[in-house]
Amino acid sequence: MPASSETAGYRFNHTMIRVKDPKASLKFYSEVLGMELIDTMNGSDFTLYFLAYDTSNGVDTAEDKAKYRSGREGLLELTHNHGTESDASFKGYASGNAEPGRGFGHTCISTPDVEVACARLERLGVPFQKKLTDGRMKNIAFALDPDGYWVEIIGYPTKP
Amino acid sequence: MPASSETAGYRFNHTMIRVKDPKASLKFYSEVLGMELIDTMNGSDFTLYFLAYDTSNGVDTAEDKAKYRSGREGLLELTHNHGTESDASFKGYASGNAEPGRGFGHTCISTPDVEVACARLERLGVPFQKKLTDGRMKNIAFALDPDGYWVEIIGYPTKP
Numbered sequence: 001m002p003a004s005s006e007t008a009g010y011r012f013n014h015t016m017i018r019v020k021d022p023k024a025s026l027k028f029y030s031e032v033l034g035m036e037l038i039d040t041m042n043g044s045d046f047t048l049y050f051l052a053y054d055t056s057n058g059v060d061t062a063e064d065k066a067k068y069r070s071g072r073e074g075l076l077e078l079t080h081n082h083g084t085e086s087d088a089s090f091k092g093y094a095s096g097n098a099e100p101g102r103g104f105g106h107t108c109i110s111t112p113d114v115e116v117a118c119a120r121l122e123r124l125g126v127p128f129q130k131k132l133t134d135g136r137m138k139n140i141a142f143a144l145d146p147d148g149y150w151v152e153i154i155g156y157p158t159k160p
Numbered sequence: 161m162p163a164s165s166e167t168a169g170y171r172f173n174h175t176m177i178r179v180k181d182p183k184a185s186l187k188f189y190s191e192v193l194g195m196e197l198i199d200t201m202n203g204s205d206f207t208l209y210f211l212a213y214d215t216s217n218g219v220d221t222a223e224d225k226a227k228y229r230s231g232r233e234g235l236l237e238l239t240h241n242h243g244t245e246s247d248a249s250f251k252g253y254a255s256g257n258a259e260p261g262r263g264f265g266h267t268c269i270s271t272p273d274v275e276v277a278c279a280r281l282e283r284l285g286v287p288f289q290k291k292l293t294d295g296r297m298k299n300i301a302f303a304l305d306p307d308g309y310w311v312e313i314i315g316y317p318t319k320p
Contacts, residue, residue, distance in 0.1 A: 006280060010193065010194045018263055018264075055171070070270045071317065071319060096261070108172075154173070
């Protein structure tokens with residue numbers, strides 16, 4: 001069914017997950033997975049971090065990336081409620097993949113070469129829920145982010 | 161920090177959430193929110209539905225949308241474990257926004273005009289966690305999908 005004129009221009013802009021320690025999460029999503037931190041918003045007791053891949057091939061300026069982030073797709077919003085990172089009683093967030101709290105499943109990063117991508121993640125010491133060699137599906141892996149959220153890693157065919 | 165050459169071509173491809181009743185969810189995400197069902201995968205006891213906006217402005221064929229779905233951003237994957245829709249003992253999925261199971265927060269659909277978008281959702285009878293007029297943030301709403309997941313609705317500025 002084609003989109004109606006009433007929903008023309010709609011975009012699936014972002015997905016938000018809560019994180020315990022933004023230092024660990026920003027390191028993971030930027031240094032390990034290669035996303036860029038394009039915007040930050042500070043509340044009184046929380047901070048929001050917006051990450052995305054530069055799909056403009058270097059054309060967009062940092063200012064434009066932040067200014068027009070609402071009009072694009074593929075953003076990851078990390079919510080840090082201040083204090084969780086140093087609160088010994090904080091039990092951590094639910095990944096969504098076990099009871100109680102089953103619902104959300106995972107995010108997915110697609111890559112030009114899933115074998116190369118997963119070998120690099122293993123070298124970097126990233127834990128996996130499922131490596132490429134585990135189970136039946138040999139072309140899909142699930143890495144674990146610092147909070148234990150599942151991040152699917154797949155390859156994609158180049159569009160001619 | 162610019163992305164390294166090691167992560168060149170990486171994309172934030174999709175977000176997966178489990179749904180109780182695919183009929184209700186597909187109606188919501190396609191008819192109400194305007195996404196297109198671009199691919200379906202059947203397992204022995206589950207079905208995966210991949211939805212996305214047509215950001216090609218009608219250029220991509222249905223075959224291409226399915227074939228190259230892994231190489232783009234902005235997909236929503238709905239996982240239906242067969243039987244939940246008619247299982248009276250099934251308690252439903254956690255939205256991620258309350259204990260137990262706090263973690264995942266929401267997805268977000270951005271629209272050219274948030275006032276128009278939210279007025280339409282209200283006309284269609286979609287329940288809201290937060291209407292535009294609730295609380296302090298008058299430019300953000302949270303609609304509820306059929307499973308109770310929060311879907312943020314925002315506007316975006318047109319890029320010149």
